[in-house]
């Protein structure tokens with residue numbers, strides 16, 4: 001196998017696969033050799049679908065999208081022909097009249113936002129309601145991140161508007177949410193197969209360690225099953241998130257962007273039971289907001305129960321698992337018994353469970369108001385994309401928009417090179433010639 005590619009894409013999440021898909025369909029790049037590398041054994045990155053009992057899909061990562069908020073992703077889903085259905089969790093169930101309190105607080109304080117441009121959301125709400133009540137009300141949103149000092153009041157309003165569980169408290173109440181009934185992994189598998197059919201080679205289980213410039217090329221060092229493998233590429237697109245970029249020798253972000261980036265952990269825990277006992281409690285297809293580390297509990301049809309947490313609560317579940325699965329399950333059970341109306345009965349036996357902790361689940365730019373370019377360009381010509389560089393950070397929509405911009409940048413460069421050389425012959429480097 002040759003160790004040279006005209007185009008090398010590092011990362012096989014939706015960003016990397018979108019780049020590959022755009023490039024195989026463009027005249028300027030269709031005769032160029034292309035490889036996609038990823039450290040995982042399968043494509044998808046933060047999109048991972050798993051089947052429960054051979055039928056119902058559980059999404060360990062990305063789960064839902066809104067046609068109103070995510071038009072690019074909606075278009076991709078439509079083009080794929082993959083089946084989709086209404087994502088049911090826009091009806092949250094709250095305790096202690098928190099629903100009314102949350103709604104009244106958000107509505108009542110919205111006109112004061114412009115007076116607190118520098119305040120965190122917690123400072124803003126505390127200013128009017130005191131810290132204890134502000135903390136209680138913000139926690140009721142189900143998102144711990146909204147309590148963090150880095151989340152300003154206007155950012156928090158935006159986040160609340162753009163999440164299915166909380167949009168009902170805002171003018172976005174009418175937004176529709178959908179999910180892929182066969183799982184998003186199906187969509188990514190399709191993109192991979194299309195790329196392979198067009199000659200793109202996938203090299204999985206390869207972790208990029210470093211990149212050096214060598215003349216017009218880039219030399220990439222990958223670790224693969226204990227070995228180090230070198231690869232030479234003329235053009236390089238990095239579709240890995242900022243936290244992964246920062247682990248390379250590329251001086252990220254200093255040599256790339258005037259901005260700083262951060263990430264937050266996410267955790268999803270899935271539980272199945274012999275019977276869908278929550279149906280009798282009227283919880284089917286509802287999300288229950290819990291004032292304990294479970295935070296948001298989703299009851300999916302008659303199939304499974306899922307809790308989804310971020311930041312402090314995600315770390316709590318990771319630490320619980322570090323003490324052993326029994327400790328973890330005992331804590332899950334006790335938190336569920338605390339918030340469910342079980343009339344003193346113990347929680348039914350858990351039949352099976354699985355979970356996923358994402359240390360860098362959501363990645364974002366620390367200056368959300370900045371005019372951030374949708375893709376970054378390094379002085380050595382390397383292009384980088386991530387949802388973190390867009391106003392849709394934390395969403396597949398952002399991954400798509402950024403990858404589309406990254407591909408556009410490369411295609412513009414290829415067009416310029418063709419123009420300079422007067423023929424596209426010189427751009428087509430035979431892999432045998434370079435091997």
Ligand SMILES: Cc1cc2nc3c(=O)[nH]c(=O)nc-3n(C[C@H](O)[C@H](O)[C@H](O)COP(=O)(O)OP(=O)(O)OC[C@H]3O[C@@H](n4cnc5c(N)ncnc54)[C@H](O)[C@@H]3O)c2cc1C
Nearest residue numbers: 011013014015039045046061062063064208244395396399
């Ligand atoms: C728990 C969770 C819930 C989410 N919910 C939603 C949702 O409901 N709706 C929605 O739209 N979005 C959601 N998202 C966000 C969505 O998953 C991301 O926006 C999207 O998947 C980002 O795609 P990407 O290709 O840019 O990055 P990634 O998916 O992170 O892909 C990057 C790839 O690069 C690889 N990589 C990293 N470093 C290296 C290296 N050194 N060498 C080789 N390969 C490397 C990784 O293995 C990965 O495959 C969620 C994410 C998580 C984690």
